Amino acid sequence: MNGFILINKPPGITSFDVVKKVKRLFKEKKVGHMGTLDPRACGLLIIGLGKYVRLEEYILRLPKTYIVEILFGVSSDTYDREAYSFFYEKEKKQIDLRELEDVLKYFIGEIEQTPPPYSAIHIDGERAYNLARKNISINLPKRRVIIYESKILDFNKSMNKALIEFKVSSGTYIRSLVNDIGKKLNIKALVSFLVRTQIGHLSVNQSVSYSKLKETEINNLLLSPIEVLSFPVYQTSKDEEKKILNGNSIESRLFQDGEYVSLINAQNRFIAVGKVIGNTIKPEKVFP
Structure with a gap:
């Protein structure tokens, strides 16, 4: 199957x-x-x-699209409600809609973020969340990610909540993004609800x-x-199919250099993912 x-x-x-x-x-x-x-x-x-x-x-x-509910005025060690420790503002703070809109603009584009301490990243052969549970201090490497879009779907000032849709690049931690948004607003913040609505x-x-x-x-x-990959499709001839299945490149001037292509045979069966190199398509993953 x-x-x-x-x-x-x-x-x-x-x-x-x-x-x-x-x-x-x-x-x-x-x-x-x-x-x-x-x-x-x-x-x-x-x-x-x-x-x-x-x-x-x-x-x-x-790329992935998420809808996240952000709760302001409280943070946690996990950056969400699935937490071991919570931290509250000493004095009640509220943000207004204009402040939030301005900060969201700041995070559009390529940004640098640090993954949450409670994440599945491997550190010296062990998951970061296991080290965090043992109170072992770790320095997680920063990563560059892209925030393509952000849209405020709902804002409740009295409840200190906002519902925001984000379209982001692969590898983006929404929990870290929310934590960083809170820091930029000078208020504690955590993820109270998260749903992934789209992948590609x-x-x-x-x-x-x-x-x-x-x-x-x-x-x-x-x-x-x-149906799942978002690559353009190229249908091979019988001779081209043989070359692809043997790991050899085929000639093509239909695509841009560096582009990925889904390769199918004359019977419309998927046979490989190819990468365009110059005027050729080189197979990367072959499925005989």
């Missing part, structure tokens, strides 16, 4: 819990998620099955509910790599 399933993950379970359920229900050994969600977060999770699990690196690069061109509206997985025929859920 080869393909992808779009699943709407509920809060309270891990991404690996979803993987285990798919393995159990559909009797497939090779299953993996294409980008994790925190246990408290919900929304779109792409699950790969069979040989297409190998396409994870390309799907991870796709795929929407949570196309997904199946986690609770309904067992009631749904797997064949009705499976998407092909062409």
Whole structure:
């Protein structure tokens, strides 16, 4: 069984819990998620099955859209409500809408952020969250990410809350972004709710509910790599297919240098991901 399933993950379970359920229900050994969600977060999770699990690196690069509820006036050690310690403002502070709009503009574009202490990043072979639980001080390396868009969907000054939609690059930690927004506003802030609504061109509206997985025929859920990857498609001739499956490049002047392409054969079967180098397409991942 080869393909992808779009699943709407509920809060309270891990991404690996979803993987285990798919393995159990559909009797497939090779299953993996294409980008994790925190246990408290919900929304779109792409699950790969069979040989297409190998396409994870390309799907991870796709931009993502989140809707986050930010609670101002309180922060935590995890930057969200799934916390061990909470920290409150000594005096009641409130922000106004104009302040928030100005700060959000500051974070548009390429920014540098530090991942949360409670994250799945490996530090000397151990997860950062395990070290944090042991009160071991660590310096997490900063990373450059891109905030493409931000939109205020709702703002409640009296409740000190805001609902904001962010479109971001791969690798962006929304919890860190919210923490940094709070610092820029000179007020404590944390994530009180988070939902991922989109990965690339795929929407949570196309997904199946986690609770309904067992009631749904797997064949009705499976998407092909062409449907999931956002690459242009190139149909190969028989001779070109042989070259691609043998790991050899083919000539093409249809695409831009550095672009990725989904390669299909004459029967419209997906056979490879190729990268355009000059006037050639070099296969990177081949599926005989």
